[in-house]
Amino acid sequence: MTRISRIIPAFIVLACAPALAVADEAVPTITLTDGVIAPQMIDLAADAAVTLTVSNTGKTAAEFESKRLRIEKIIAPGQTETIDLPALPAGNYPFVEEFHEDLDTAKGTIVVK
Structure with missing residues (x-):
């Protein structure tokens, strides 16, 4: 095996390492259950985009709304x-x-630090 053929696989593993680390991070999740939000406070890192998961485990429709973030989403x-x-x-980003x-129990805050 040549020196280059040994270096290339190591380089590929190192190049993929940051992507693997990101995949391991927990996705912030909010659960809505008939007027109860859990958790009512979520901490996020500043200046980092994130995908938030919102689940409705209740018996009726729910609407996640944050006026400050300009988000409204009805969830069956x-x-x-x-x-x-x-x-x-x-900053603090309230939602209901x-x-x-x-x-x-239907009010929460996303705290970005």
Whole structure:
């Protein structure tokens, strides 16, 4: 085996390492259950785009809404949706389950640090 043929496989493994590390990161998930949001606070890193998973485990439709992020998404019972968030500056981004927004349990915050 030539020296180059030994170096190329090692280079390919090293080049793929960052992508493998990203795949291992947990996807932030919010569960909506008939007016109850869990968790009510999610921490995200500043200046990094992320995909948020929102599941409705309740018996009625739910609406994930964040006026600050300009997002509204209706989610049918038993369904899961993804929301692509852009890289955000540090700050607090409130959200609600709009169909039950009068309940304290239906309010949450995405905290970007």
